[in-house]
Amino acid sequence: MVDTADRTTRESEEASRAIFTLANVVSFVRLLMVPLYLFLLMNGQNLAATLVFATAAATDFLDGQIARRTHTVSKLGQLLDPAVDRVLMVTGVLGVFLVGRIPLWVIVVVIVRDAYLLIGGACLLSRHRIRIPVVYPGKFATTFLFIGFSGLLLNWPLVPGLGWCDASWLPGFNGAPVSWGIWFIYAGLVLSLGVTAYYSVCAARQLKEALARERLEGHGAA
Template structure:
């Protein structure tokens, strides 16, 4: 029987199993990433959009399966957000490579996701701190995924607002643009807010962990 432990709330058991149904779904989603890039770079817009949309639409599936079948695993807790980040970075990189999104969006998404991946990894490995995913973060990811799918499909195009005359703000200038850009903007704003929340929550958890270590050290010295 796989070794199990309880999470901080004590309500859900977390196993060390690898080949659970939820984890298999996560692995399949991961395999869709290179397939999406190959299709896109070979001009197969519709096929690339379908693969990306499938990988993005199943974002909630692995977590729901794990919870409903009571097979939440340590690997799954790591895979789910990591694959979301990988898919996000690959998605934005793909639409940039085909010239449908400005560079600053790439930089913002990659830097934000790298910050969450590296920061979360350090907190988990060194301090055993894991900041739970919040639903606004899922909504931000969904907006971005929908936006990327729209940019991949590149149809239909809608008129720009004509508020400025700069090429690096598609949608706000006068050029026709994919409807997906507005989902991108909404997702970026929401994701930045969620990143601030994660940072504050992580800082509080880190302070608590350091204080606990300090108390344990004092107790050990006193003994």
């Protein structure tokens, strides 16, 4: 098995310092769609806002695929690609919250989870050269959430609630009509929390190995 630190170092060496690669341009364009999406949404342009958000979300895989297939992986791209995904995720849930189509607890869960992954991942990488690889269930969770946000933005068609409770903070489970997108939101949240637990376990295991390795290196230097 390849050592985690060696693998991370090799990946870093293979990444170039190029800025204006095609993959990075795609990431920049996706990032520019964020303020446009918010502007349209706040001005009541539901359909236009949905189209902009859906386009930015649907091209999630493009920048990474282009970089790998054209052998133009860059250090900027390694930071920019996941950062744009996080910005899009946070602004997506913030937008639907501001127009009153999603309860507060959903935005809290999404933002706290993303902050946890972003800060935790940055600390592991900078202090111990540990990078936790993205797993496909995490991509599926992001896709479910993006689809759900798009449905809530469009706000059509509405479907009947299940009527299982009277809690206003559980749209879909109460009796009020709701956008079909809420069910993708719930599926994405459950899957994303499961993936977060998996990342945490992997990080804890690799951190333990890294600390043990650092102690051995320290004793060897002494």
